[in-house]
Amino acid sequence: MSRNAFTRNRAFAVGAALLITAGAAGVAVASGEDVTHPGKQVGGHAAAEQAEPREQAEPREAAALTGKAKLFRKTTEDITFTFDAHLAKKDVKRPDRATGTFKFVHLEKPGGKGGWAKGRIDCLVTGGKVATTTGIITETNIKKLKGSRVGFSVHDQGRNDRLGYSWAATGGPDGTKKLTKCNSAAPFEKVKKGTGDFNVVPWKVPYPTS
Template sequence: MNRRTKTAAVAAALLITAGAAGSATASGDGAGGGREAAALTGTAKLYRPAGDDITFSFDAHLAAKDTMDPQAATGTFRYSHYKNGKGGYAVATVDCLTTGGTVAVVTGVVTETDLDDLKGKRVGISVHDDGRRDRLGYSWVGRDAHLEVPPCLSAAPFEKVRAGTGDFRVLPWHPVYPAE
């Protein structure tokens, strides 16, 4: 075998081995070391023509072992809204995360805030990670914004993020149903 053929054979073997290892890692086995069941991460600022400074950040995860229990999700999310030196912020502990394709819905209970009437309340946020200009929605919109939000629910992602700020990443959830 000439040197060029040997080099090509070794390179092909390495690529095949790397591909097999990558496939095994991506499939996950639910016993650690594999792909988590779902995730929502990233930060973005909302677009508002009046100059409001509105930021949302997410670090929400659902472990592979909890694939069938989105309410076992962990992490936090934070949002703030300021304009002309007035406004507030909130930090919530995640209590549910569902994702489908490039859309995620996360809910959490506010644990830290400078808005007294918000502490201890559950809020929901939705994200569409479209790879170009992400979108976001939240549960405190509409006439009945004061109602209790159930876990795993929010409004559709109706807000546009400011160009160049959306780095949301949604890891799609793939529930595993028992065979019939």
């Protein structure tokens, strides 16, 4: 493994597992709000309040995971994850049709050497404020990782979020293409205080009605 690829084998492990990381700008999910207008005053007398049609809010997407944050470390390591994952309302019954991007970077120190990868989302499931997502790595400085699937999990707790990744027990991404969709380890990592925030839009499970 080259020095450019990973800072060293020891840069892989942190506590239970080590990783390469990435960073990219997250996109926050905007929500619409209905607006009404008060009635007009005519000739000094209050005219009958005219109810104007409410603006129709855009359909709420079925689920989402967005945002960017660094992981907590006691070392000089600089580790950043970014997500922009969405499940359209029309695909509410098909989490494997989720779209979007992810990116992660793991540097030995801010501005230092390390590994990075980014790719496209291919599955997203959320429950309450917890999300699990997977994606295919499309660009990276670690040759063996390109084309492999990786998974992530996030627990959205305001600015005290937690994060997990599919390589928690293996010391680093191993280039596997066999990881099943929407599969990852529990969100065991802490987010570094003041570095960012993840946002999870809960999935409303389409339970059968008959």
